[in-house]
Amino acid sequence: MQIRQKIQSEREPTIALINIVFLMLVFFMIAGTLAPPLDREIRLVRTADLEGVAPPDTLVIHKDGRLSFRGEDVSDAAAHILALPEEARAVLRVVPDRDLPARDLVKIGNALRAAGAERVILVSERALK
Template identity: 65%
Template sequence: MKAERPRREPTIALINIVFLMLIFFMAAATLAPPLDGALKLVRTADLEGRAPTDALVVHADGRLAYRGAAVADAAAYMAQVGPEEIVRIVPDAALPAPDLIRLGEALRRAGARRVVMVTERGLP
């Protein structure tokens, strides 16, 4: 009489399939489509909502406004609101990026600990 061998389970095949699925999902998660060249990241002109009342609005020509009133510069804004942990700014999409960066730096120098840009998606 022959001794009957126990039948082996196909665990190696299952491990190979799981490993291949893991590699596939890792590769799929790291690939991202390129950004469209015509993509506009910030749009405030056609908003249906309003900017938060505590936000500093920056127009395309660099004018600053807070609660509907004109503000001279970042230091004047910080003097008006006092020391703030977080300063929110709502920039116009046509505002040049270097101007926006300079404004953020000026707000930090004037006492803001953190400067946050509010975009169309972030408004309620």
């Protein structure tokens, strides 16, 4: 005599919930729009050919550690700070070269602070765009 047992597979209730949520997601993606479409006649401004240029009142640090301000070389950080008017020493913007070693950037930043700069702000590529 053989005993047969019915093995009933029970499905997880979470699978049905996942399926419903997925179907709702697909429905709302098709039925609605996240933003109204632009008018087809509008031509957007092209900025691919623009060159990022440092703001004029920034201290530029080249990859070899040289400093320049408004296109002219600066001998050292302390001399640059002392040459600035008192109100310009509150916030000093610095544009470091991408290939400048971090230890050199920290050394120059510390020298600027020690010479009297209250805040040293690094200007990055994203800020120039």
